[in-house]
Amino acid sequence: MKVLVIGAGNMGLTYAEGMSKSKLLKKKNIMVMDKSDEKLNELHQISHFDTFKELKDCVPKADIIFVAVKPHHAEELFKDINLLVTSDQILISIMAGVTLDAIQEFSGINKVIRAMPNLPAKVGLGLTSYVASSDISRIELLTIESLLNTTGKSILVSKESLIDASTGISGSGPAYVFYFMQSMMEAALQMGFSTNDSKVLVSQTFTGAIELFNQSNLSPNSWMEKVASKGGTTQAALDSMDDNNVNELIKEAAFAAFSRAVELGKEN
Ligand SMILES: NC(=O)c1ccc[n+]([C@@H]2O[C@H](COP(=O)([O-])OP(=O)(O)OC[C@H]3O[C@@H](n4cnc5c(N)ncnc54)[C@H](OP(=O)(O)O)[C@@H]3O)[C@@H](O)[C@H]2O)c1
Numbered sequence: 001m002k003v004l005v006i007g008a009g010n011m012g013l014t015y016a017e018g019m020s021k022s023k024l025l026k027k028k029n030i031m032v033m034d035k036s037d038e039k040l041n042e043l044h045q046i047s048h049f050d051t052f053k054e055l056k057d058c059v060p061k062a063d064i065i066f067v068a069v070k071p072h073h074a075e076e077l078f079k080d081i082n083l084l085v086t087s088d089q090i091l092i093s094i095m096a097g098v099t100l101d102a103i104q105e106f107s108g109i110n111k112v113i114r115a116m117p118n119l120p121a122k123v124g125l126g127l128t129s130y131v132a133s134s135d136i137s138r139i140e141l142l143t144i145e146s147l148l149n150t151t152g153k154s155i156l157v158s159k160e161s162l163i164d165a166s167t168g169i170s171g172s173g174p175a176y177v178f179y180f181m182q183s184m185m186e187a188a189l190q191m192g193f194s195t196n197d198s199k200v201l202v203s204q205t206f207t208g209a210i211e212l213f214n215q216s217n218l219s220p221n222s223w224m225e226k227v228a229s230k231g232g233t234t235q236a237a238l239d240s241m242d243d244n245n246v247n248e249l250i251k252e253a254a255f256a257a258f259s260r261a262v263e264l265g266k267e268n
Pocket residue numbers: 006007008009010011012033034035036039068069070071073076077094095096116117118119171
């Protein structure tokens with residue numbers, strides 16, 4: 001099986017690296033194409049991927065075409081790809097807001113996956129949600145799942161609207177966590193800790209809490225009850241958050257990202 005990654009940017013290279021580190025594919029079966037000479041030169045120095053500047057030299061060789069260019073480059077790219085593809089090729093797109101229908105119509109490929117990754121894919125802890133066109137077989141889905149899982153975990157969603165919804169949770173979600181971390185670090189600094197100690201206090205607290213959560217079947221609410229005792233320090237903090245409606249505000253923020261993903265999809 002040969003995979004072609006189009007777009008050697010942040011995300012394209014993250015997936016190319018993820019696939020190359022897994023046992024799924026040999027490095028020689030991963031092709032990377034980018035229109036920028038600068039990117040290709042950089043790539044020659046840091047990787048052993050087969051690199052290409054012209055679509056005609058790589059698209060016909062690929063079983064799976066992984067598209068990782070910005071959404072506003074999609075139209076131009078699909079126009080060029082259209083002339084080179086065959087009906088048995090599979091296209092995986094991670095472009096935000098570009099719909100299955102649009103990809104099928106403009107690329108000329110029917111077997112399409114639309115995926116939404118997130119940034120922790122860079123360290124192998126990403127979450128990719130994806131939806132498949134009806135032309136993709138079960139066996140092909142298994143292969144795709146394995147490819148996506150080389151950067152973390154993946155979830156196959158039943159309808160396309162859930163891709164925009166997952167943008168509001170996992171796609172933008174790492175930024176919500178960083179927002180919370182930033183607030184806690186600022187509080188630690190104000191309490192008198194050094195910058196370095198503030199960072200350790202906060203990052204180890206997040207790592208520890210997430211590990212506890214992952215190693216149990218308990219809900220976050222149950223874990224909160226375990227940490228908090230009546231009249232204690234944690235309860236004081238949780239009461240303060242409830243009084244300030246933090247729970248509702250976080251949900252509102254997630255829905256704001258969801259709505260923006262829908263809007264961007266319409267613009268595209
Ligand atoms: N970054 C994230 O966290 C994230 C999360 C979810 C989804 N995504 C999606 O991932 C996609 C890629 O994002 P990114 O941050 O990796 O973008 P990026 O760093 O800008 O990389 C895209 C690369 O593709 C190249 N390119 C553009 N048009 C091309 C064409 N027709 N043929 C070949 N190469 C082409 C670009 O070259 P130039 O620079 O010369 O244009 C650039 O090198 C986007 O569609 C985005 O919506 C990203």
